[in-house]
Amino acid sequence: MTNPLAGLFTARQKEAARRDLFVRSMRLCGEYLAAQGDRTAPRHARLTRAIGTLAASLDTPSADPFDALLQVGERALEAGGDDGPVLALGVAETATLIRQRSKGAWRLRGLALDGLGRDDEALEAYDRYLTLSQDGDAAQEVTRRIDTLRRRRACLEEAAALFPGAGSPLRDLVGRPAAAAAPEFAAHVRARVAEHGMGDPAVRRLLELYAAYRRLAERDGMPDPLLGGSTPIGVGGLRRLVTGRTVCLVSGAAEVAGSTLGAEIDRYDLVVRCDAFRIRAQGTGGRTGLHAVSLRGDAPWDGPAWTQPAGVRLVFGDPAAAWRRAVRQRLVPGAQEHVGDASLRRPLSDPALLGDGGWGTGTTTAFTVLRLLDFLDVSPRLDLIGFDKPGRLRPEEAEWVMDRATHVDARTMRIALR
Template identity: 85%
Template structure:
């Protein structure tokens, strides 16, 4: 005879186990904060807020704290340092709560990867890919899997070149990436001293070491040519803009809720900025140029730029962060042209405008507007949706209004030509 209460008991047992796991996750967060002491940084502040959200969600009957738990792990990853250990603990808790969560397995893989535990990271990445076979997150994980496997292949081939002295490279299991890289460097120095740089095996060893070091610094690219996208500099951009009417569209809700879509699409070149949304009736549908500014300490970790655009300009400094972000966030085939390094900081670059007074916080819309105005090859240069205070910084808005030739409040339009 079936016990009618068996299902109820089982459900209660599962709920108790889940609560214990959440309590463990919160305890890990508390231990991390206690160990951190008085240290503070922007990344730590975001992590602290995320922990607060998690704690509040655990006491809300209608809330699901799982997403809050994953958010803590993401910010712990971002914080780096001892935050990686917290991210790993949180990820372990998350996979215990939901064993089929793609985000939890991805987080666990990233934490292990950051700690240099490649083999364990590969296993977690594999679990993530098995649960999600397509989409941008899966693509990023697949690239990371390819990177770790290629690193292992470099080590195996390097060890095989000198069988009697490459034992340390054959089995890197359990050792952090930094330690393996150090052993690889020592192996290379020893073989160069022993056989000389002219030895064919030594030359191949040096090549493998160079590849390994590059793969430690960054992941492989699925398509280095970005689906045929053409890099352009200042001259190339000038040619693409010359003689064309240009409209810079605000992301403001008033524009999306308007009926200006057809008028916007009638311009030769429609410019949009940062994370924009399309509502055909209000914003129009075409995007001839998409401009985006890199923000934060790790701008390469943001969402991919998958919106279709004719030209994509990425503004950012320093150069290293700009290179990494464009390498990791550009999507193959999503744009026909990509701005090169000569266009990454047009306002402050002495080879272009050289106007340091705008500072690093200049808005994306003003940066691309000032660049297009500087090129001075468009017969018409209009802004739509920038007529309200707050859409531009005060100094930027003042610059625009000083040069405006016409303002049409009914169309939210400011004309500079």
Template identity: 80%
Template sequence: MTKPLAGLFKVRQKEAAEPALYARGMRLCGEHLAAQGAGSAPPRARLTQAIGAFAASLDSPSADPFDALLQVGERALEAGGERELRLALGVAETSAMIRRRSKGAWRLRGLALDGLGRGHEALECYERYTTLLNGGTPAPEVARRTDTLRRRRECLDAALALFPEAGAPLRDLLGQPDTTTAVVAPRLAAYVRAMVAEHGPGDPAARRLLELYGGYRRLVERPGMPDPTLGGSTPIGVGGLRGLVAGRTVCLVANAGDVAGSALGTEIDRYDLVVRCDAFRIRAGGTGERTGLHAVSLRGDAPWEGPAWTQRAGVRLVFGDPAAGWRRATRQRLVPGAQEHVGDASLRRPLSDPALLGEDGWGPAPTTAFTVLRLLDFLDASPRLDLIGFTLPGRLRPREAEWVMDRATHVDDSKMRIALR
């Protein structure tokens, strides 16, 4: 009888602990809201909504407060400020205490620590998350950050090993909890300057130190790419894209509920090239199953922090400006093996690029659907170019819709189709 009673006692202890831990999570949320200013940007508004949903879940038998608590952490990460990152970390720590084998809690904890610059602790959390997957594939952003942090640590360890006595204080600093990249980087720079000055730039160890320091700085400024070839994806420019669409029938499918709920899936899949935009969802009966070309536009001040583009596609075109943000986003969000071809920089802003269309008047952020449609129309290589799901007002901006209807050769409302060829 001893073992069954002991097990029952542990279960009851766990059940008694959970309300206190959820209360801790609610207190963290309350403290965050109390310190929040009157203004609320969209990401912070979503965070506030998530906190409200978590509060409601605590008194709802049908809701799972654990998932609601994790959602608060995700929205805090999305908001991205230091206060929000500290909230995400507190939520992650609480979640890991409630369910110690929760993959979501350890992933969230790693991302929060990483955002706060506590790379060594973040790496430990990423490794724990990967272990809990039991051989599964980690999320792309976790795989990318794990690779980056490991390579950064390897650069640091190798640099400090070149001059062990001089590097001892910095090594001690790395072993302290809460040490951040913002603290380590200037100390490392001072160490490098001192060693080069003492031994001279011609010394082999000093040259190696400079090489390692350069690698470390690059990895701090931008994440490494575990697979720089993206699983064999081929970059293509304007000519390459035209060659891929030449002679093929093309349809552009709207991300709309009436398309998903239709019976057009089989007909859509009959086109040679099916084009989808942004965050699309597949419902085979209505939307079809194939994606020959996926176009996405970068939005917001930090578009590189968005979710990875994991949907399978033959061609992926990423539209965005300025060039630096576009480069960073493509490095961080493209997934190896998720596409066969990737549009290069010559295709990143086709409407406004004077080397391509060079058209004004579409506004600072034209819809992705119109951008890719106008590009395909400009290439003039497809015998059939149709839009499906764009017959209703509001799917395109007024001037975009006017352009489409001025060039439409046929409109079939029963099949939500507009033909441009």
């Protein structure tokens, strides 16, 4: 006879085990915080807040703390250092026990193992993530990271095979963190150069492998460095592309998406959109002639890839090193015909371009691209749609726009500057 209470007891046992796993994660977080002392860097503050959110969700019966747990792991990776990835791995291991089919948990586990230099285990976690994922931006990033780890390993293995008698130390470096392996790889290269000379073909190949390894240690490889034929353009190239064309800058506001302005928007020669946007053809129109995006945060290269098709993609950001890394990692081959080069990465503050100081570092992407297009002054019509409400632009930006507006149409949410 079946016990009608058996299912209830089983459910309670599972819930108790789940609660114990969350308690384990809180203990890991407490040990991490206790070891930090008085660190006050912003990345540690964000991790502390994430831990607080997790603790609060555990004490709220109606809350599901799983997302808060993953956020702690993400913030731990962001905090870095020697102990950040360790905490992230502990959290990820717990998360994969709680939900064995969670894509986010397996991705976090892979990133943590990757950060600790445990390449074999990272590849297994990444493969599990891809098995659970559909094609998407994050899956593409993980695929690129898998390719980088495998290419890095191949460099070490081929380098070790070039000089079998002296190559065994290189085989021991496989699976170790690149930061720790690189000095030993460099020492091996110097020893072989001293022993055989630069004229030896094997030495020359060894130098090529070492250079490739160092590049892959600093940044992920690019499957297509030419980005599917995308053409870099500077200020002159952008001016030629815009000259004589009517331009419309479209807001991502819900009012625009819910409108019936799509056909009217698509009648412009060049439709400009900013940052993350969604297409709803009836309201927003279906074309994107120019996509402008601003880099934000401490690690802007870790954001989602820019997969939306666009004629021109302009990436605004400073400093130059972060801009270059983000462009390398987030541009997608074939997703754009033209890419703005470094001369267009900070148009407002670049004295060689606008040199229009005083706007600060938080300028909206919409205003940055609008100010650039206005400065070029080659479009017979330059309109904004959906920027007529407070909050769409910063107050000083909205004031600049309204001071130069030639017409405002509340019905179509249009502000005309020409």
